[in-house]
Amino acid sequence: xxxxxxxxxxxxxxxxxxxxxxxxxxxxxxxxxxxxxxxxxxxxxxxxxxxxxxxxxxxxxxxxxxxxxxxxxxxxxxxxxxxxxxxxxxxxxxxxxxxxxxxxxxxxxxxxxxxxxxxxxxxxxxxxxxxxxxxxxxxxxxxxxxxxxxxxxxxxxxxxxxxxxxxxxxxxxxxxxxxxxxxxxxxxxxxxx
Numbered sequence: 001x002x003x004x005x006x007x008x009x010x011x012x013x014x015x016x017x018x019x020x021x022x023x024x025x026x027x028x029x030x031x032x033x034x035x036x037x038x039x040x041x042x043x044x045x046x047x048x049x050x051x052x053x054x055x056x057x058x059x060x061x062x063x064x065x066x067x068x069x070x071x072x073x074x075x076x077x078x079x080x081x082x083x084x085x086x087x088x089x090x091x092x093x094x095x096x097x098x099x100x101x102x103x104x105x106x107x108x109x110x111x112x113x114x115x116x117x118x119x120x121x122x123x124x125x126x127x128x129x130x131x132x133x134x135x136x137x138x139x140x141x142x143x144x145x146x147x148x149x150x151x152x153x154x155x156x157x158x159x160x161x162x163x164x165x166x167x168x169x170x171x172x173x174x175x176x177x178x179x180x181x182x183x184x185x186x187x188x189x190x191x192x193x
Contacts, residue, residue, distance in 0.1 A: 006051035010038040016098050021091045021145035022109040028145045029155040061179050072170045073163040101127045
């Protein structure tokens with residue numbers, strides 16, 4: 001199958017920088033909203049690079065495929081979250097832990113958000129190792145949330161599984177596969193320990 005393609009890759013925020021969800025003070029899902037901005041830019045500009053706007057395909061593995069399933073049910077995306085994880089409505093507990101690690105108060109969401117906003121991104125990133133107790137990959141401690149609408153443009157307002165069950169998602173062709181040995185390194189680490 002020989003075909004020319006225009007490949008565009010994008011980056012998005014992770015951890016507290018991408019998924020700090022505390023309600024009105026910080027609605028959350030910034031990493032997914034980064035993806036939306038990038039996808040809108042691609043749709044608008046892909047033709048200038050030899051691409052076809054009506055034939056943009058999203059591809060992702062691991063967290064990337066999870067993002068794609070969220071784009072299929074998201075208000076903004078109108079491109080699997082229905083498996084083992086249910087999306088929370090906020091991340092207050094993990095945000096309090098992040099605040100404590102970097103020396104911020106953890107009393108109210110407003111105080112936390114105000115203080116975390118002054119912490120250098122590098123310090124936030126370097127603090128991820130402190131989250132190992134929550135699982136093998138500290139980045140995964142931060143996840144998308146079901147957003148309440150506080151006047152911002154929410155990414156997703158209802159649990160994805162409910163939307164899929166009701167048929168309320170983008171009906172687009174989906175190619176699916178698996179990534180062999182994706183988390184094998186974690187198992188090897190346990191064996192070596």
